[in-house]
Amino acid sequence: MSRTSQRSTFRVLAAGIVPVYRSLAVPHWRGTENFPAAGGFVVAANHLTELDPIVVAHAVYRAGIMPRFLAKESLFRIPVVGRLLSRIGQVPVYRGTSRAKDSLDAAFTELDSGGAVIVYPEGTITRDPRMWPMRGRTGAARLALQAGVPVVPVAHWGDQEILYRDPEGHRTAHPFPPKRVHGVVGTPLHAEDLVPGGLAHPGHPTANELAHATTVIMAAVAELLGELRGEPAPRDLMDPRADRAASSSGGAAAATAGAASEDDAARAPGETDPGDEPSSAGGSVAP
Numbered sequence: 001m002s003r004t005s006q007r008s009t010f011r012v013l014a015a016g017i018v019p020v021y022r023s024l025a026v027p028h029w030r031g032t033e034n035f036p037a038a039g040g041f042v043v044a045a046n047h048l049t050e051l052d053p054i055v056v057a058h059a060v061y062r063a064g065i066m067p068r069f070l071a072k073e074s075l076f077r078i079p080v081v082g083r084l085l086s087r088i089g090q091v092p093v094y095r096g097t098s099r100a101k102d103s104l105d106a107a108f109t110e111l112d113s114g115g116a117v118i119v120y121p122e123g124t125i126t127r128d129p130r131m132w133p134m135r136g137r138t139g140a141a142r143l144a145l146q147a148g149v150p151v152v153p154v155a156h157w158g159d160q161e162i163l164y165r166d167p168e169g170h171r172t173a174h175p176f177p178p179k180r181v182h183g184v185v186g187t188p189l190h191a192e193d194l195v196p197g198g199l200a201h202p203g204h205p206t207a208n209e210l211a212h213a214t215t216v217i218m219a220a221v222a223e224l225l226g227e228l229r230g231e232p233a234p235r236d237l238m239d240p241r242a243d244r245a246a247s248s249s250g251g252a253a254a255a256t257a258g259a260a261s262e263d264d265a266a267r268a269p270g271e272t273d274p275g276d277e278p279s280s281a282g283g284s285v286a287p
Contacts, residue, residue, distance in 0.1 A: 010066060010088045021054050024162050026178050031185035035063045035152060040111030041188065043067075044140045044217050045154040046133045046225055047120040049163045055156050056118055059183055068110050068117050070103060091117065104143070111147040119143065121217060127167045128238045131160060133222050135239045141194060141213035145205040150188035151217055155224035157182050184224050189217065 035041070045056050057067040066089065073092040076082040085092075091110065093103045107117050121136030128134055144151045158181035165171045192198040194213035199205055205213070218237055226233035 025181045027181045029183040034185045040149045042144045042151045043118040048160045051159045135237045136214045136218045138210040153186040153220035157228040
């Protein structure tokens with residue numbers, strides 16, 4: 001499907017959701033001209049709250065492009081909701097199952113047709129106490145490098161004032177008065193930007209190339225967020241997987257993490273595991 005297909009159905013849904021969002025937020029975006037005028041691309045955004053899918057999708061939709069999210073497969077099994085998600089071209093994510101590759105295939109089909117796929121590389125709402133982006137999973141880089149499309153880094157700031165979840169998972173909501181939400185769309189990153197000199201084998205990134213590309217993507221997102229916040233982004237982003245390993249069972253956890261790293265390095269370019277899957281939009285999809 002193209003970057004504008006299912007627009008009529010999406011417009012009906014947006015007519016009900018956007019006014020509610022606009023009652024909570026006053027969005028201000030810049031750089032939307034950086035969305036490619038033609039061809040598929042991956043949007044890589046920071047993840048602050050459960051509202052993020054609405055925040056980012058609104059900017060993409062206003063640019064005349066149908067936003068496609070990667071959503072938990074379980075949502076597609078909910079009556080009515082599942083049919084609507086399929087109707088507007090959203091992509092189910094089969095995380096940690098034998099069908100994980102199906103998610104990549106569906107996303108590649110969307111990109112090949114000139115569509116935009118929105119990915120949250122962190123895989124979850126940031127656990128950084130200062131709400132900087134965390135280190136990302138390699139799914140966004142894999143999609144872009146295998147499909148031969150650019151990654152467009154995006155950052156936004158302000159919706160955490162509406163709905164906030166602290167690192168321990170406690171939520172607070174302050175829906176009124178409406179909060180100012182600022183967003184910025186960065187310059188598209190192509191293969192030669194993500195990997196020095198480009199891929200050794202175009203369309204077939206190695207584990208090291210994926211890791212380097214992911215670092216470049218997250219650094220770009222963090223830098224954009226720093227612009228919005230008016231302060232420099234941290235040089236080293238929080239690694240939630242390392243923190244979990246350190247807090248679980250000392251040496252045993254560290255050994256497990258080390259084994260996982262070795263597995264990543266040994267994985268063939270076409271293989272995926274949960275850490276390589278494109279991360280879903282906080283488990284939800286919204287226009």
